[in-house]
Amino acid sequence: MNHNQKKCLCNEPLCAKCLGIGCEDDGCKKHSVADKIRSKQKILNSLLNKKKDGQGVAKFRSEIERLQDLRENS
Ligand SMILES: [Zn+2]
Numbered sequence: 381m382n383h384n385q386k387k388c389l390c391n392e393p394l395c396a397k398c399l400g401i402g403c404e405d406d407g408c409k410k411h412s413v414a415d416k417i418r419s420k421q422k423i424l425n426s427l428l429n430k431k432k433d434g435q436g437v438a439k440f441r442s443e444i445e446r447l448q449d450l451r452e453n454s
């Protein structure tokens with residue numbers, strides 16, 4: 381099993397916190413993979429705009445890549 385199965389208990393589909401970092405449930409019914417990619421991309425862009433680099437940026441990049449793979453293979 382490759383899926384991340386942390387259960388997400390949030391009921392707000394547009395919750396910025398969950399879409400950005402909070403929701404770690406790849407099969408979440410409230411937060412779609414596509415929305416999470418979009419939201420994380422936005423956060424990544426704002427980090428880059430602030431010239432912040434390092435761990436945060438690397439983490440978002442790899443997470444976005446992982447979700448994109450997931451979406452393509454599902
Ligand atoms: Zn939430």
Ligand SMILES: [Zn+2]
Pocket residue numbers: 388389390398403404405408409410411
């Ligand atoms: Zn969720």
